Amino acid sequence: xxxxxxxxxxxxxxxxxxxxxxxxxxxxxxxxxxxxxxxxxxxxxxxxxxxxxxxxxxxxxxxxxxxxxxxxxxxxxxxxxxxxxxxxxxxxxxxxxxxxxxxxxxxxxxxxxxx
Amino acid sequence: xxxxxxxxxxxxxxxxxxxxxxxxxxxxxxxxxxxxxxxxxxxxxxxxxxxxxxxxxxxxxxxxxxxxxxxxxxxxxxxxxxxxxxxxxxxxxxxxxxxxxxxxxxxxxxx
Numbered sequence: 001x002x003x004x005x006x007x008x009x010x011x012x013x014x015x016x017x018x019x020x021x022x023x024x025x026x027x028x029x030x031x032x033x034x035x036x037x038x039x040x041x042x043x044x045x046x047x048x049x050x051x052x053x054x055x056x057x058x059x060x061x062x063x064x065x066x067x068x069x070x071x072x073x074x075x076x077x078x079x080x081x082x083x084x085x086x087x088x089x090x091x092x093x094x095x096x097x098x099x100x101x102x103x104x105x106x107x108x109x110x111x112x113x114x115x
Numbered sequence: 116x117x118x119x120x121x122x123x124x125x126x127x128x129x130x131x132x133x134x135x136x137x138x139x140x141x142x143x144x145x146x147x148x149x150x151x152x153x154x155x156x157x158x159x160x161x162x163x164x165x166x167x168x169x170x171x172x173x174x175x176x177x178x179x180x181x182x183x184x185x186x187x188x189x190x191x192x193x194x195x196x197x198x199x200x201x202x203x204x205x206x207x208x209x210x211x212x213x214x215x216x217x218x219x220x221x222x223x224x225x226x
Contacts, residue, residue, distance in 0.1 A: 004158070033213075042119070042204060042216030043159070058213060059116070090158050103149070104214065106158030 002026050004107035006091050012113045013081040021076040021110050023091030031094045032074040033104065034066065036087040043090065049074055081114045088112070117142040119207050121217025128195050129225050136220045138205035139187040145207040148188045150179060153202045163190070195224045
């Protein structure tokens, strides 16, 4: 199992550009999450999904969009990049299926800089 | 929502000494408390977790204690080794709901 994979690892964007951060998991987890991590701060939840076709906002959703067409993939879209979106982005997944299991497995992260 | 505070923000210990990191939470309904270790350039990795129906859990050199009345929980690492150097995050959640993370503790173990 590769676990949770993210691409790209690094990206520099200009203000106003758009991009999609990719996230894939091969553990057949139904829950997936996107977090951002700013220096000296904890992880803040951007969006999450409880299954294919279902997404919901987290603490800091403004400026982002997500979709979940398959169990494996959960891409994060930035439409008009702003300097405030400079951060490290982590994707995570967990399994909940009637049996409580809250362990979240994280990908290696994408470091995004908006100039 | 839940508010999780974590202290200290940085911690340096001599190899072989113990390290303790403390977190407090605000929502008495929270019942799941994981701890994550994040090494440089990597994603957070779960090292230990505890649920509100127990007061302490151990896994080799790592232990977590929970005081529900005071709403705080702590990570204890004994016999520290240089490979324990990393950033550690605590989190709190109500099972089935989102995690709320602390701001992290950067632990340095000095050989």
